[in-house]
Amino acid sequence: MTAPHRPAAPDPHDFLALDSTLAEEERDIRDTVRDYATRELLPHVAEWFEAGTLPDPRGLAKAFGDLGVFGMHLEGYGCAGASAVAYGLACRELEAVDSGLRSFVSVQGSLAMAAIHKFGSEEQKTAWLPRMAAGEAIGCFGLTEPDSGSDPGSMRTRARRDGADWVLDGTKMWITNGSVADVAVVWAATDDGIRGFLVPTDTPGFQANTIHRKLSLRASITSELVLEGVRLPGDALLPGSAGLGSPLSCLNEARYGIVWGVVGAARACYAAALEYAATREQFGGPIAGFQLTQRKLAEMVLDVNQAGLTALRIGRLKDAGACHHNHVSLGKFGNVAAAQRVARAARSLHGANGITLEYPVMRHMVNLETVATYEGTEEIHALSIGQAVTGVSAFR
Incomplete structure (x- = not known):
């Protein structure tokens, strides 16, 4: 009579052996991001946290672009088209180092890039998404306001027509990457409801102010966006955006x-x-x-x-x-x-x-x-x- 099979003792670091259920491609992505995060980010993140900033956000963006994590769950335009689980694993490995680093990637890919991917024109997608996927351009997402957090439908930022142009006025708050962004996806109330706009950050009337003295998420750049008479061409509107x-x-x-x-x-x-x-x-x-x-x-x-x-x-x-x-x-x-x-x-x-x-x-x-x-x-x-x-x- 053969001896009964004895299951292996649980791994203290993967008690339910969840990683054994991953596909080979998912494991490869997990390992690639974990190796990079452990080697290049973990040794420095405590110093960044103590200093209250990311010292080289553009260098970090290029590194993340080379790693392929920006917009990795999106299709086309230089994006990897990876599975949702693969993207989740990348987020897990980055936040194992620090939440601020995962936020950098989330805001770029799941907010700014996703908005352009979902609601942008073909010209807007072609102009921005490949550069953002490569980390050559940084985006931010302007929805929250000083008096409009959990109730974004009460936003005060307004966009009005002036001839063929749009003119935006308002303030956004707690915007990750705002002070280093090349483009801001700004949500504003119009006569036709809430719409999204692509605002290059060098547009006159646009200002980003870094928020200091944070006691949390210190290895991350958080900003206030101020828009005063920001004039944009008609094609700055994300044409597919409609409502909250x-x-x-x-x-x-x-x-x-x-x-x-x-x-x-x-x-x-x-x-x-x-x-x-x-x-x-x-x-x-x-x-x-x-x-x-x-x-x-x-x-x-x-x-x-x-x-x-x-x-x-x-x-x-x-x-x-x-x-x-x-x-x-x-x-x-x-x-x-x-x-x-x-x-x-x-x-x-x-x-x-x-x-x-x-x-x-x-x-x-x-x-x-x-x-x-x-x-x-x-x-x-x-x-x-x-x-x-x-x-x-x-x-x-």
Whole structure:
């Protein structure tokens, strides 16, 4: 009688063996982005975070372009046309280093490029998308305003006709990449509803002011956009844009990247905690042997793997054309909360060391405070899920 087969013990860093379900191309993309991020970004990100900036955003954009991650889920115009899961994996590996780096890629590809790809004319697509995919041009996405965050339909930015031209006036706030962008996708109210416009940032009347003194997402450039009498030709309008649904559909693409990205942040915090617990000794032994430490690690590995399962399932739905925006809301709502729990527990396990930049946990912890807010707050996503399960809207 043959001995019964004994399954291999779980890998502490991939407890449910989720990566074994990936296709070869997906694994290749994962490895390529992980190798680059670990080699070129991770050694410097704590310094960038402490300095509160990205020292060479154009160099970073060119490197990301060479890596092929800008707009990698889009088709044509120099974009890779990769699967949703492959794009998610790239977001996961970038955010395992820092949320600000994933935001750089998300804003370029899932917001600015996606808006042009979805709603732009052929001339607009040809003019901008290949350069943006290559990292030769940087874009930003101007929707949020100082008094219009969760309710973008109340925006005050206006675009009015003046002969054949458009004239834009208004202010946008919390705009990633705004101060280094070559083109801004600006959403404005018109007599025909909310429309999108391509605004080259060297247009007279356009000004981008970098926001300083941030305590979160510091390795990222965040800006205020001010438009005062910005005159644009008629063909600056994104002709396919129509109503608030247009920018919200772009936000859904960026939210999808967050669903995956925060798994990377959680994984990094868990891995740091696991290593620290094995090497930190108190009371005559490693703290990994203490019951309370093991409870914390068990809860961390549970959150990391459940969030990974959620991201993978939503990615597979997206690739099958079956992903509703409520699926993405569920993913962002659940996965961000899970990542926050992991980061807080990892910070606690590190003790006083956890508040320094020698370890990644507090950097991730404060970054996740921003991630929980942008692309829809947790309250907005809770209401989105609530509406989906009850059939009743609580937004008004």
